Amino acid sequence: MIRHQDILLANQFDREFLDHLYDITNKVRTIAKTNSGSLYLKKLLSDKRVMLYFSQPSTRTFMSFLNACQILGMSHSSIRDTTTSSEIKGESKLDSLRTLSSYVDLIIMRTPDAEFAEESASFLKKTRRPVPIINAGSGSKEHPTQALLDIYTLQRSFKNTGGISGKTILFCGDLSRGRTVKSLIKLLEKYDSVKIIQCAPDELQLARGFKSSNRLEEYLHEADAVYMTRIQDEYDKVKGETQRSYEGFKLTKDNIKLMKPNSIIMHPLPRRDEISSDIDDDPRAMYWRQCRNGMWTRVALIAYLFERDEDILKY
Amino acid sequence: MIRHQDILLANQFDREFLDHLYDITNKVRTIAKTNSGSLYLKKLLSDKRVMLYFSQPSTRTFMSFLNACQILGMSHSSIRDTTTSSEIKGESKLDSLRTLSSYVDLIIMRTPDAEFAEESASFLKKTRRPVPIINAGSGSKEHPTQALLDIYTLQRSFKNTGGISGKTILFCGDLSRGRTVKSLIKLLEKYDSVKIIQCAPDELQLARGFKSSNRLEEYLHEADAVYMTRIQDEYDKVKGETQRSYEGFKLTKDNIKLMKPNSIIMHPLPRRDEISSDIDDDPRAMYWRQCRNGMWTRVALIAYLFERDEDILKY
């Protein structure tokens, strides 16, 4: 198995890695259930320090990573507002990165610049003290750990029904402008015979040749998982232009009656009203567990980068 | 004894709880005096994680809670500026709360919204993974942990003179607009024969039928504790309107001569000039110790919420 040194792109993972990460994540969750297990995890990386370099605002992903690091006992520093940083004194971004990297053992990075995580990783490789980089979201291009947690959630939900292979995943909403769905689809292609359906307004559909509809209800009954997304109206050229066409793409107490009893509803969150909050208690609503799965997947991923995955599996 | 799962309102505590918290707090302080004791405390909750959700600016209360959590070895995340949060992407406050709660074991919350802490606690109770809530100040309504630390300070100061019962507490300053005094009075009513006097400008007095004066010096000689408060002029309808009427309500090297030798001076801080800094060294000046008591009371309270109070008392 290839050992990844950085986590940069959803594309970098093969099936073997996805299965390995699934195993580590499951084991970590089991270990954490007991007090002694939690203390074991908290010692695992207690001599390591991490920098959370978030120059793009994010609460959810930041907190998910931070708590993952804390579960492993890591100390952390964070940068969340680059206006207080040395950049105002005219320092280059790569100089800032090199300085910050000199204090820590890992950098978790979220930037509006689509290429910066890759650029950083290859730059640091050339220095005397390279540290691994995890891409926690780069512009509208990549969000590989979101894709990993989505895969984990699907795999876990389908563990008694043959796994991801052969399942039908329906994506709904603003598909062309978000990075989440694109990254996830890349990973789904590593599994056999996954059927993808998209339900979205015409102008927000993905270009590729998936089975498509501009009516959510048309295919709800076929889906094993319905993956909802929020409207990304921060990309609207005219404020509110996509709001109207989005009206039909919402899950409600009414239309989820069309869904199979064993299917699941996913959402990367935050949601607006594309999922009515009165279905949060439905057993198929998986989005809150998906959110917590994110933290556990990140615990597994960080332990893996520091080559503690085998220790965890043997615990 | 009732076991509280959340700390929301000063009203929720009975005498038995207040006495229990006093005992835990005293024991924690004793334990922390030695190096091995400090390390014992730092392991006590080292597998727990806390979220400090402070959407209302606060340095003092934030730092007091944060250091209390650190004394117990907890890892923490914090939100102090909701403008970087997902709320800008249109998420509801309860969705944000549920997401954040999914990463941690305790939420300490300060909000401008008077009802949000209670609303949050009852909302989380209905989810699959409720976590306890501590109200660290909600609007102008409640600040229950301030009341608890005030009670602790009074009880400790009067431990050799029969405790709080039967004492005379004089409140001075801006009484009608702050939450501190109102919460503390609720707790003082759990003790026998506590006499309350208020000295304040007429328009800032409490409505209830306490012995009142609009001249501070009138009753200073009667007080066992003088509880000073700053003017809350952020609530002034006309800027500066209360400033003038406040002139007489200040403690100075001169007028404290009227106070009993064993009485104490309290203040929730921050102060402006309602207590002259040249009396900080007077043995009756209790406000700096009161501030540090706050941290220890919070240590005791958090340990209690995780049911480690008996372990502490047995140490």
Added chain:
Amino acid sequence: MIRHQDILLANQFDREFLDHLYDITNKVRTIAKTNSGSLYLKKLLSDKRVMLYFSQPSTRTFMSFLNACQILGMSHSSIRDTTTSSEIKGESKLDSLRTLSSYVDLIIMRTPDAEFAEESASFLKKTRRPVPIINAGSGSKEHPTQALLDIYTLQRSFKNTGGISGKTILFCGDLSRGRTVKSLIKLLEKYDSVKIIQCAPDELQLARGFKSSNRLEEYLHEADAVYMTRIQDEYDKVKGETQRSYEGFKLTKDNIKLMKPNSIIMHPLPRRDEISSDIDDDPRAMYWRQCRNGMWTRVALIAYLFERDEDILKY
């Protein structure tokens, strides 16, 4: 040997202290190379809490100190934006300081006010619970820990060539307006026969009678260390006025050919273009290691303040 209780001014250190700190720093680095050593360090001050009080923006120095504290296992709180602090409620700076100090065991302080660190230290000495203060940069006056890390870097670089005494240090750039160079020169004067040369535009030279040039290349061949500094144009009275005269004061792949093979290039960072990035790989480029040395020097310094230096040396 005098035991310092606070770190306030570069002037306070004698040679004996500088040599002692060099030894502790070297030992700490050796200890940290192993996993068990890192865990030893992380327990050393694990019952202590530190407040990073940074009312002047700084990323580099903040992160360096924070990671130093984390290496020693300390818990930390930080203030980086005084607009969210109680000061807005009209509290005096000394009251804020006293409150914050009541929660922690050490304050590391960076302020725009040149005198505040000294004032704070002498104020706290008079209270019931003084805690040590480290000055992490006060206005344009002092930055004593930068001077300490510079001395450490020089001493380490010259360990096989007789140490700092007798060496020639060339300072280049904006010398009159920065605090770094002035503090370092104070410490260099504790060593025998150190020769100081300054190369700077006439108006940015130091007043004192050092060998001077307004042409960088004139003395490059004489230097054992070339200490570059960035232009401090935030002090320009007319925007850009010093930019032009600064053109000649840059190190390039070309002019470093004039430097001795065993000499070193230092820079407090951040740099702009006064050092061309294409010489970063030159073995004489010491500035990135200097940056990491800063963290280790601070680890040593903090351990020293808590009187754990002898434990470290004996490890």
